[in-house]
Each structure stands twice: as C-alpha cells, then as structure tokens.
Amino acid sequence: MIDKLEFFIALARQQHFGRAAEECGVTQPTLSAGIRQLEEQLGVMLVQRGSRFLGLTPEGQRVLEWARRIVGDTRTMREEMRAARRGLAGHIRLAVIPTALAMVQKLTEPFQARHPDVTFSVVSRTSLQVLSLLENLEIDAGITYLDNEPLGRVTSVPLYSERYHLITGVGTPLADQGSVTWSEVADLRLCLLTADMQNRRIINQHMTEAGVSPKTTLESNSMIVLFSHIRTGKWASIMPRNVAESFGFGEEIRMIPITSPDAEHLVGLVATHREPFTPLVSGLLHEARLLAASQAFDRNLLSSDGSAVLTS
Template sequence: MDIKQLKFLIALDQTRHFRKAAELCHVTQPTLSMRISKLEDELGLELVRRGHRFEGFTDSGLRILAWAKTLLAAHDGLKVEAASCRGQLVGNLRLGMVPLSSFDAMELVKPLSSQYPELAFQLSSMSSEDIIEHLGSNQLDLGLCYLDEVDPERFDIIELAVTEMGLLFDKRYFTFANGALDWQEVVSVPLGMLSRTMRFRQAIAVKLAGLGLHARTVLESDSTYQLMQAVRAGVCCAVMPRHSGMESLSDTLQLLPIGDGATHSPVGLVMRRAEPRSALAEQCFAAAQKVLSIGL
C-alpha cells in the first residue's frame, strides 16, 4: 500500500468516474484501475462496485475511504510541518466557505498570498454543517461559516460581521426606487435562490415566515455563479449579501439594501482545536487574526 493508491481512491470518490479520476491524478485509466484493484487485493476487501462504469463504493469501501482521507490529510500535514521546521510556509491551505456572506474571502486570501508567496489555496464552497464536519475530520484547515452551531470548546473562532442582505438585479430588466427595499417588494419579483440546505437561504426563509410572506422562487441552485448568470439574463433577481462586491462585476447590476435584512448568526473564521492540526493552519489562523483585526 502506498499514498498514491489512497489518492486514487479519493479521486474516484470526488469524480465518481474512473476516467475523470485518472485525469485528475494525471495517470491513465488502466493504471488507476489496476492500482485500486491491487489495494483491494492487499486489504482482502472489495472497495468499489464495478459494472460498465463506476457504481459506487461498497460498505467496506466507504469505511476504508474515510481512513484514506484521514491518512492523506496527515501525510500532507507532515510535509507542511517539515517545511515549517525549516522556516517555510508552503503547501495548500484548504479553506471551506459558505457560498454567500458579507465577508469577501479575498480579503483574507490576498494578504496571506502576499505574505507567503509559496502558499497555494484550495477553496471549497459548502454548507456550514459540512465545513464543521470537514474541520473535525481534518479535511479542511480553516473554515468561513455561520457560527450558530460552532462549539467554541472544539474550535478557535474569529468572529466577523453579521451578513446584511440586499436585492441584486439587472437594471435592463427590473427597476426599483433607490433606497432600502422592504420584503414585500422583494417577494413581488421572481427570485433565484440557493439550495434549501444552505444557511443563507434558510435565513431568508426565516425572515419571510416571520412576516407571513412567500417568495416567488423561479430558480434554485447550489452555485452562486449560476444565480449570477440568471440575474444577468433577466430570469430573476436574487437576495445577495451586501458588501460582497457582486454588483461591481457588471455595469448593469445593482444591489439595493433590504430593510431588516440581516442574518441572525454572524460569520466567522474557524479552526479545529484538537490535534493533529497542521502548522499551516495555525500560522494562517494567527496571520488572519492580525489581518482581520485591522479590517474590523
């Protein structure tokens, strides 16, 4: 067994496709299939259900996959720790982020990139619950998420601002009087929304339920980019965070504030307390404390 076999297994989980997993690992498909088969032989277990294509992992495969992710995280952490002992900060900072909040992640990434030019960033968009889970299993270094379910005994936290909401629209298709909108005006237009599992979407639902209002949702997506495309095409408007700079992406976009439009839970930068945790996470979290305290 070697680390490449574990990487192949994880790539297969990420892509759910043998050819795509091979491309991700820069090997041929026969090589990837052979190495995974060899891993199965070494463990004496069937890990992958095969037909004409990838059909999923067996129950044993899922359990081995969880260990593979833990071992790979530890392997990467070992390399980062060694670099830290040499006075370097290198490697990939794995940062999980909720898709919508008033905090622009580039306010953190840009100064860290300038301070540590050999550092690379792996950014993942996911729900707060998934961020907490991935931090706990050491699959992320840091997380930007809503704090209402974060246990301060298990995580170090830098609390950021509460997210304020606004209505994003394309001026070629929709017109509103300048100034703050109320929720009655918001629900009067077709809306694009994040998926229902996302905390930002849930915050909107709480606001509307409290007012006895119902949104006219014409499009749902787990992709912020697709929401932006729909707004630019005039398909809908979208409730988006203020101060995120989204309206600056096009001259035709405008974002107006919504009165009483703030999430109940603030967003924060989170790092797990339990060992093992990488020197990369610790140093970037310490640097973030300095960077973010200047901006707050």
C-alpha cells in the first residue's frame, strides 16, 4: 500500500495525473490504477475526476493527512535500518529563506565532516514555501523565521537573531551616521526583497510602526541582485549585517544599525514534528543545537528558556 500512498501524495501535490506520474517515475496509467486500487481498498472516493484532476474529496483530504504520516514513518523506519547497517548516510533536502542562505555552511560543513556519506541540496524559498514543502514531505528541514508568523506543528531550533542595518555606499545620504531610524531610511531610494518574502513583510511592519512607507524602486527575490544594485551607489537596502558581510563588502559600503526600534527576529532550523525523527533529521537537529550553543557561548547569550540564540 505504501507505493499507492506515495502516488496519492504526489497527485495531491502536483494536482495533475501526468506530472504526478512523472514525479513517481511511473506511467500515467500505472499511477491512475494505483489510486483506484487505493480507493477500492479504503472503500471511499479520494479524487474528484473529470476530463482532468478536479481536486480531492473530503475523504481524500483526510486520507492525505494519514498518507503523509504513514509514508513519513515508513521513510523513517527505512533510514533507521540503513543507519544501523552502514552509519549515517543519505541525502538531506533543505529549503532556506534568502537572508539565511549565507549561514547554511555553518550547519552543513561540520555535519558533513562528521558524516561524509551525507549529501545536501539547498534551495532558496519564502518562509511560507518552506512550511508547505515540509508538510508535503518535499524537504527534510528548513531554515526560516521562528517568531514572526505562525509555524504550525514543527520542531524548531533557534540559531540566531536578525538585526537590521542600512546597507549603502560611502558618500550617499545617511552614510556618515552611526545609526539611523526607520523613518529616516524610508526616504532613501531602496532595493528590497519582494513582497512574498517574510523579511520584506517585517521591514514593512517596522516602517508602518514608524509611521512611514519605504520608497522602494526595485524589488527582487535574489540577494545577489540587491547587492549588485547597492554597489552602484544609486540604491540602498535594509538587511541583516551578517548577510551583507557574507558578500565581502569593502570600505566603499557602509552598514549602519537601524534603531527606533532596534528590531530583531529569530531565525532557526525547522523540521516536521514527528517522533521518532529520521536519523538524518535527528542528526541535523543535533548539529543545529551544537552550532547554536557554541556561538551562544562565544557571545555569552542565552534565551530565557535556556536555548541558545545567536545574534547577527
């Protein structure tokens, strides 16, 4: 039945029989037959059918929840048995918000050094996409904001706090100040992440609290695009300092703290809440806790509940 449940999950994700079959590596007739057999075994209709996929029935929505749980547990069992035979090995799929991409290597490098048979794939996604991919079993873990918008049922490990800076060229307005306010920054020609990014929603929120609106003349979902425009000296941006430092800016770029308020938001590793975790996810959560604890020790900073928090 497991293969049929995987067919069903793929169909719910793709909402198209042909694409679901391609994802599962089978023909469309094979996938369709598997779904029908699953319906016969369960005694309910799962899919609304017409000339094309029309959605899941109410029973299908409930079965989808069970299917994700059963398939997830099956994968966990298989990974655990494989780890018992060969040690930790396999592939970890990570989805990361753009502002956290620069720190991923702090997690992946030591983990892979300890477990050389583990490989990674890392993709950039919005915070909402990270949670959706987790729910659909399309990734193993994500890195996203923990304290700004609802996360749902996940296990999380705090990694660091984002603090926001004005990133601008030397000689531009406000570049010679030791700190700036959100209202002052609003008057600049800004390039920012697109509105679907939680980082942008956070910036808009603090601007609104300051009673202003940002003068955004360029948007992108790519940090590289934003940095290339900052380098022209014609645009400024708002981003965490650690992100800007990762691009190796020289003396021509200023990074100025934004105050009133001195806002910060928590970023961390998230994984679908499941006991037991797969060995790979369990190992990654452990690595995240080691990373947070080591840097918290260096900075002598602990959160009120005793978990480690890094500052950027």
